[in-house]
Every structure is written in C-alpha cells, then in structure tokens.
Amino acid sequence: MQILNEEIKKNKKFLVAYSGGLDSTVLLHKLLELKKRYSSIKLRAIHINHNLHPSSNFWVEFCQKECDKFGVKLIIKKIFLSKTTGIEEKARLLRYKKIIKNSYPNEIILTAHHLDDQIETFFLCLKRASGSKGLSGISEIIHLSKNKIIRPFLKIKKCQLKKIAIENQLIWIKDPSNKNIQFERNFLRKEIIPKFKKRWPFFLKNCYKSMLIFKEQESIINQLITEKIKNLSLINNGLNITQLKKINKPIQKLILRNWIKKNSLICPNNNFIKQIFIQLVSNKNKKNIKICFKNFEIQKYNDALYWTKTFPSIKKEILLWKNFKNSINLPYNLGKLIINKLGMKIPYPKEKENIQIRFHVKKNEKIFFSEQKKAITIKKIWQMYSIPPWLRNKIPILYYDNQLISALGVFVIHTKKINSNLYISWTNSIKEKKDKFPF
Template sequence: MIKKIVTQYKKLFLIAYSGGVDSTVLLHKMLKIKEKDPQIKIRAIHINHNLHSSSKKWEKHCTEICQKYDIPLIIKKIRIVLKGNIEEKLRIKRYNTIYNNLLDDEILLTGHHLNDQCETLILSLKRGSGPTGLSGMSSESFLGKKKIVRPFLQKTKKELEKWAYKNNLKWIEDFSNTNISYDRNFVRHKLIPILEQRWPFFLKNCFRTTVICCEETKLKNMFLKEKIQNFINFNESLNIKNFRNMKKEMCKALIRYWISLKNIKMPSYRIIECIYKEIVCSKEDANPKIIINKNEVRRYKKSLYFIKTQKSIKDTFLFWHDTNKKLLLPNNLGYLTRNNKGFTIPIPKKNELINIRFQFEGKILILGREKRRKIKKIWQEYNIPPWFRNQIPLLFYNDFFISAIGLFVIKEENFNKEKKIKENWKISWISKVKLNNENFFAFY
C-alpha cells in the first residue's frame, strides 16, 4: 500500500508521528522506500497533548529518532479545556494543528490500522450512526483541501507489532491508552479481545462492512448530488415546496445532503428527523428553528435556511457623529459609509443626532405609498426573513425613524411637517448581505 502511494502521488509526505508502534512502523517503512528513491521528501510532526507526565519524554524520543535518520520534525504543543468530550476536542485540535503545518503539495500519512477502523465502527454503532458513520475511515480522504492517506487500514495491530519486533524498532507506550474510562480504550481493551476470541475473523469482517457502507454512501451521494440541483435556490437555501408530496425518506436524505454541503460535522439522525418533523411539517405560519452547534436551520416561505446563530442586537444604539468616517456595524454586518453611490436619504438638520438602531415596532408610511402599514408587513413584502429583521441597520434622526438602509425611506411628512427637506445625501451599507433584483436577501 505504501509503495502504491509513493508511485501514485507526489514526493512530499508529512508523517503524523506520535512515537507509538503504529507511526513508528510507518516512519521506518517510508525510510526504506526513500533508500530506493532518494527524491522522496519526508517530514514528521509530533503533537504534544500536555496531558501526561511523560509527554516531554515522548517528545524527546521522537526528536532523537528523527535526528538519527535526518528527518525534519515539527513539534507542536496543544492544550484544551478538560471538560466534555476530551477525545473529540483533542482530535479536532490535533488535526487543525497538523493542517496548518502541511505544505500545499504535501500528503499527510497516518498509522491508523484495522483495529482503529473496527473501534471506529463500534463507536459509530453506539451513537446510532447510519451508513455514512459506519463507513469508518477512508484509506484516502481530504483534510480540508489537502490529502490524507492511511496505508495500514487493512493491517491489524498485531501485524504492525510483529514487523516492529522483527526490525528491532524502538517506540513508546502511552499508558493512558489503557484508561478504559475513555470509550475508545474500553472498546479496544474490553470488547475487541472478546469478539476476536469468539470470531477470529471479526476485524476483517468489520473492514468489509465499512467498505460496503462506504460504497453505498458514495452511490447515494452520487444520486443526491444530481437530485438536489432541483431543490437548491440561488441563495443556497433548500426549496421544500414539494416535500409534502414526496416520500419522507427522500426528504430527509435531501436535507442531510444539503447540510453536508455546509462543511460542518454532520448532525445526528435524530436532528435530521427533528428538522423534518418540526420545520418541514410544521404549520405555514410557524417560525421554528433547530440549533446545530453554532448554526440554525430555519424556514421561510417554503425554503430552509442554514444560518449562523447571531447575537441579538435589537437593543443596540450606534451614534454616527462624524459621517465622514465609516460606521462599523456589529455581528459582522459590515459598515455604513457616506458616498455618491449609496441609498438616497433626506439629509438631517445640524442639531439632529444621527443614530442607528436595529428594532422598530408599529406602523410606518414609506416613500411612494399612501397608507401606513405595520413594519412586519413591510418586512414580509421585501421578503426579509424574521431572524434577519433585527440585523438591518435602521437610520434615525433623534427619535425619528428615517430609513431601513438599502430598502426603504420613511415619507418626509411623517417626521417633518413644519419644513420639507429638499437636500439629500447618500449612504451605502457595505456588507456580505446582498439584495438581488427581486429584493430577496441572499446570505453569503
């Protein structure tokens, strides 16, 4: 497998080197290949988790081995808050650190083996995962935009240890791996030995299961990739207009695939079920939401939106004392600036305080209209989703509501009956939030 990788890919490799037997075998196998092909460039990276009293000793061991074989070694120390799912936090931190040290043309090699794959499969079963989760680790996948290869996925731990002993290799033993309070260690030391004793080919069959699930997932995704094009709107929302006329299973598959395009950790089956039942199947006048980490799935006008959860700013006041300078808006909403290309608005009087707010209730009369309407109806007319209405900068002079920047202006007589204002100025709202020709907000 390693020889195939070397011939198939480029000549730059970064080895995830913990100092344990798996990564040690990987390192030495690559060195043997390098002896025959000197053009191969090998680097290693060691992540010190700072969780064990022997962490510095392990770091020193890896440094000495790499110096012995003239392998450039990157040492990175990471720390996490020791609460919640420590294993998951460490994995995320570790891979982010490795990714940031990968060169553009470099391929990451890890020592994951068949036992690791089986452990991953069992843990996925514990979580109630579907075929995607049961696919386990792929021998080749991507870490961000960079390639990660696991050449030992069809080799057992015993096979790697046998090769290590045969070649008189030295490695470290992480005794924290025997702590069965961690789920993976419990599976490794308590479950798998019993299963192997009963069924000697259990590990091999686990691998076959992951391969089958992976193939099924790929086929399903090929189908969904083509199918979903009929449901994705211009602003990346999901059109659910016809979902009630479709099979529930198809609707949930489309929702799951749509969320997979957002580059987040896939939510559980239960969350997908909740999105279908509580959002897709809810009443038309309902305003439900499902929270996924720091994001929300919301519905508006027969479409699902995937948005980042924003801090409430409806009670925020911003005074714009110097209009020659940009006014920075909260929640990454961009800024306001005075220029010749912006939204035309009546200019304030000298003694009026220009201020920006993000909330208004009541009826308003906007320019070009003859009747007052509730602002809620105006938002609906402009197709502004409920969750975004308190994110739009509202311009006030003193306590008079003047304009929703980029959308509408209040009719002059509504706030200045004594003297009509003839002078105007222009304000631009520079933001990633854009309006298209149909006055429908797009979220970028």
C-alpha cells in the same frame, strides 16, 4: 502506502500527527525514507499533549528528541480535558482542531490510522445505530478548505506496522492507558475483536470489504440525494417544505441529513432529524421556531427551512459615522458602508445631525414607507420584502440623530423628495447571489 507515493508527485508539504506511539512512529519513519528519495519534500510533525497522564510531559520530551534526531521540526500543542464521559470523542475533536489550525495552506496532514482502527470504528458505529455513512468507516482522504487529511495505513494491519517497527529498530511510547477497557476502543481491541479474529481469521478482511460496499452505496445515495436537494432548493439556501412533504418519508430523512451535512460538514443523528420533522417540517404553527445544532441554527420561514450560523445579538450596537468621505466597517463581518453611485439614494443630513448606524427597529414602530400616505410598521415592511427574522437585525439602519432614514439596501423613508447626490452602498458578506434577499 500507494496513495502517499501518488500524493508526493503532486504535493511537497506534509504534516505528520505524531503521538510517539507505534503507529505514528512508523508513519514518521516512512516519511523520512521518502524524503531521502524526494529531497524536495518539506516535512513537519505535530504532537498534541492531552495532559491526561502523569507521563504526558515525558512523552513531549521523547517526541522532541526523536524529531531533533532526524531534523524534523516539531510543533507541540496542549489541550485540556476534564475526565468525564465521552472523553475519547472530545479529545479527538480538540486534537484535530489543533492540528488543522497549525497546518499551512496546501500542506497534507497525515495520520497513522490503520485497518484495526477501521474495524473498531465499524463496531462503534454499529453500537451507535449509524447508517451506511458511519459503517463505511474512516475516510482515506478528507478534503478541507485549505488542505486535506490523508491516512496512508488504512489497509495495513497493526501487526504489520509492529513488524516494520521491529525490523527498523524503531523506539516508541507505550501508553498504559491503552490497556484500560473502560475506554470503548480499548474494550473492543482487548475483549471483543480478538475473539472474532480467533474464530474467523478472515474477519478483518471481510469487515473491510463490507465497509467498502457501504462506502460505494453511500456515494451513490449522495449523488441521487444531491440532485433532489437541488430541485428543492430556494434562494438563500432554503429548502422547500411543501415539496419535501411530497417525497417518501425515508427519502425526506436522507435529504435533510445531507442538506445539514452540506451546510455544516457535520452528520446529524436520527434523533436530531426526528426533532426537525416534529418541530419544523410537520408543525403548522407559523411562529419562528429554531433548532440549535452545534454553532448553527435551523429555522422555518414561509414554509421553507433555512440554515444559519449562530450570530451574537447586535440590537444595542450604535456606530457613529463621523465623515461620509470615509467608509465605515460594520461589526461581525457584516461588511462596510461606502459612498458611491452604486448604492441607494439618501437624503443628505443637516449640518449638525449625528449620523448613526443601528441594527434594530422596534417591530411596531410606524414608518412612512415608499409613497404610501399611511405609516406602516417595520414588521410589515420586512414581510413585504420576505426578509426572514434572523436577517432583520443584521441590516444596517441609518439614523440622523434619532430619526430613521433608511434600512440600507432595502428602503428609504418617504417623508419628502430626495434632492441630494448622496448614495450609500452596503457591501456585505451575507448575500452570495443577486437573487437573494434584497440587500
């Protein structure tokens, strides 16, 4: 609980993940005790109804009554799961998604994970052939973009929480599904870990010590690998494959795993890393190959790996720009087009010409580019500017009627001298640094 006492000195807003079970009931009780000492604390609770048990609605009512009794605002949210394999992990991901979505900025999310949960996680990670990251267990603090998750009970045994609950005459829900050993955690909890504890009473404590060692090792590895990634990084967050291949294979794997985690906040398994090596790193085929991962894609271009978010096709999108005086918003957070002196100089449209913004030019379409006398294909122009394939259909293309005028931020067709004072700027969310792809 020390971490919670320290946190209260810095933060005042707390959101308790409250299932109504023993662990979260004790956590809510502890927060209410702290609230008596620190009246400035703003406390809320959230209950996630999984809709998996006939008593789910009764549990919702129970949690609401308990929160009403203590004057705690309760948020109730539902998630829906099909009873398939991997239901525990799916429920966990959906639950966290709901909790985070319903949290306020700078509000501390509190969960009641304890030492027994840590040991179960340790065994599950052994089963999954996890490395030091997985074997280091559940993190006490997780930093998110707008807040963080804290688990103040991680060093406390389940039996200690039960003792607190009994001493304070707390009431809680007993979920009968906790006895179902078809669930992996229940199997470990009921069948496996008790045998270890009976044989070696110090087992839980020593497991926790091992997890701390793994966590320390993981921290050191991360520091070293972060420096390696920095040395291999290219513009637009690319990773240099040529230089990567010069490093020992085990370190290459660590670099790729950490690079992916840095971009996606998801730790990939060994099989996924293996596929990256086979299909992208070792593959000499220059065709644009990509590997999908969750809502992201890893692609190879010009002997470098790039990490991109999955993006819907907008090849058929056509925007009409009726008045240059007004800026025009582009779809999918691609920014907007503005008339100002900071942009590219563009020929002025004729009086009755339709001004269109498109996002696709046929790769074999020939264009008079710069001062070259011979027309070249758009594909060659993209290659000249080293614009990777996944960005080409995100660049706004200016048309007057059906005549291509400019790929904004990249080029203007060279058909005649530009005798106008028309400048168009594309302010966009794709580029992050001035030295990235030229738009």
